[in-house]
Amino acid sequence: MPELPEVETVRRRLLTCLPGLVVRDVVVNDATVSAQSETELRALLAGRRVVGLRRRGKYLIVDLGAVERPRAAASGLGAGPTTTVIHLRMTGQLLFRPGPADRPPRFVWRLDPQTDLAFQDVRRFGRLWAFDPAAEEEFFARMGPEPFGDAFSVAYLRRALEGRSAPLKSFLLDQRRIAGVGNIYADETLFRARLHPLRAAGSVGPREAQRLHAALLETLQAGIDHEGSSIESFVDPAGQRGSFQEILSVYQRTGEPCRICAATVRRLEVGGRGTHYCPSCQPRRGGMSRGSRRLRGSPVPPRGGKPPDGAPPRG
Numbered sequence: 001m002p003e004l005p006e007v008e009t010v011r012r013r014l015l016t017c018l019p020g021l022v023v024r025d026v027v028v029n030d031a032t033v034s035a036q037s038e039t040e041l042r043a044l045l046a047g048r049r050v051v052g053l054r055r056r057g058k059y060l061i062v063d064l065g066a067v068e069r070p071r072a073a074a075s076g077l078g079a080g081p082t083t084t085v086i087h088l089r090m091t092g093q094l095l096f097r098p099g100p101a102d103r104p105p106r107f108v109w110r111l112d113p114q115t116d117l118a119f120q121d122v123r124r125f126g127r128l129w130a131f132d133p134a135a136e137e138e139f140f141a142r143m144g145p146e147p148f149g150d151a152f153s154v155a156y157l158r159r160a161l162e163g164r165s166a167p168l169k170s171f172l173l174d175q176r177r178i179a180g181v182g183n184i185y186a187d188e189t190l191f192r193a194r195l196h197p198l199r200a201a202g203s204v205g206p207r208e209a210q211r212l213h214a215a216l217l218e219t220l221q222a223g224i225d226h227e228g229s230s231i232e233s234f235v236d237p238a239g240q241r242g243s244f245q246e247i248l249s250v251y252q253r254t255g256e257p258c259r260i261c262a263a264t265v266r267r268l269e270v271g272g273r274g275t276h277y278c279p280s281c282q283p284r285r286g287g288m289s290r291g292s293r294r295l296r297g298s299p300v301p302p303r304g305g306k307p308p309d310g311a312p313p314r315g
């Protein structure tokens with residue numbers, strides 16, 4: 001599933017070709033991709049030039065300028081700038097001039113000069129939102145700080161960990177605490193920090209918190225440097241695969257020898273998510289999560305249930 005490094009890779013690729021192009025039309029082939037209708041999306045996107053590409057956590061943000069020929073916008077929805085947000089979720093791919101596929105893309109932006117940006121998404125969990133830029137703050141209100149932003153300091157991390165009984169693995173996946181981390185980079189981060197995934201977040205000491213902070217930034221940066229992990233379906237907008245999967249330490253390496261100590265990499269379930277770790281490099285220490293015994297048996301449903309539509313989900 002695309003996490004921060006994969007979405008950042010997509011953003012960087014799009015940055016070389018998307019800004020300056022004008023959205024001529026929007027075609028929605030799968031209405032479940034957005035809570036907004038094709039007509040609404042067309043009114044909010046068409047006639048607008050791409051002026052920026054940003055990322056927030058695992059979300060890609062495409063900034064569109066105001067309609068350049070306002071008489072074309074007779075929709076009553078206005079002709080001002082639009083913020084669009086795309087979440088790739090499990091299998092979403094944004095592709096320029098896509099090749100033949102089993103299914104039509106879930107949506108297509110027809111761009112001027114003549115090109116298409118198509119959203120292919122086999123599992124169909126990806127989402128598209130479009131709104132007035134003034135609504136952005138509220139849209140991301142529940143999301144934690146960006147790992148590479150100033151707000152994500154060691155001091156912030158220590159405060160966020162404090163008093164929490166949740167296992168570290170679940171803590172890292174919680175988008176309200178830190179934006180952008182998913183299963184792959186959580187497992188790799190904990191390995192690099194030499195912390196057991198079931199350690200209670202609140203039991204992490206000052207030195208360990210510092211190690212965790214550094215490990216998270218190093219792991220995410222390595223993911224970006226390798227243009228993401230192509231474990232399942234991730235490709236960038238030109239259809240290129242990333243290479244981070246070639247240097248994974250523990251993720252999906254169950255039964256294989258640890259690259260550091262040669263102990264056998266193990267797998268357990270934490271909060272219903274497959275979790276990979278080295279029992280020797282990441283030993284059990286005091287302060288294991290109380291949830292560990294329960295969680296190790298059968299998968300449990302994710303906490304908190306389904307987020308309301310329009311607000312970023314946890315993933």
Ligand SMILES: [Zn+2]
Pocket residue numbers: 258259260261262263278279280281282
């Ligand atoms: Zn090891």
